[in-house]
Amino acid sequence: xxxxxxxxxxxxxxxxxxxxxxxxxxxxxxxxxxxxxxxxxxxxxxxxxxxxxxxxxxxxxxxxxxxxxxxxxxxxxxxxxxxxxxxxxxxxxxxxxxxxxxxxxx
Numbered sequence: 001x002x003x004x005x006x007x008x009x010x011x012x013x014x015x016x017x018x019x020x021x022x023x024x025x026x027x028x029x030x031x032x033x034x035x036x037x038x039x040x041x042x043x044x045x046x047x048x049x050x051x052x053x054x055x056x057x058x059x060x061x062x063x064x065x066x067x068x069x070x071x072x073x074x075x076x077x078x079x080x081x082x083x084x085x086x087x088x089x090x091x092x093x094x095x096x097x098x099x100x101x102x103x104x105x106x
Contacts, residue, residue: 001092001095001096001099004038004039004042004043004046004095005039005092005095007038007042008035008036008038008039008041008042009035009038010038011034011035011037011038012031012032012034012035012038013031014034015027015030015031015034016031018030035088036088036091037058037061039088039091039092039095040057040091041054041057041058042091042095043091043094043095043098044057046095046098046099046102047094047098
């Protein structure tokens with residue numbers, strides 16, 4: 001669980017490099033979204049015991065026309081934060097539950 005959280009945070013923070021090409025607000029929104037996405041991808045990895053679903057979801061997310069054309073500007077940052085918080089909480093619960101079940105099996 002802690003590895004998933006740490007990797008998700010690093011995945012989100014990696015997107016700070018976009019500060020060179022976009023505003024601070026847009027970059028913060030992107031960091032928050034990618035943190036939640038990292039947790040979701042961690043959940044998929046544990047659930048499927050493979051990387052294929054993670055790659056498919058990441059591909060679909062990256063090439064979504066909405067994502068390609070959306071700027072998480074000032075007006076949308078609150079909505080992005082409110083949308084990601086429940087996802088982050090749900091993914092942490094899922095990762096914790098799967099991790100607990102896995103440890104019981106071993």
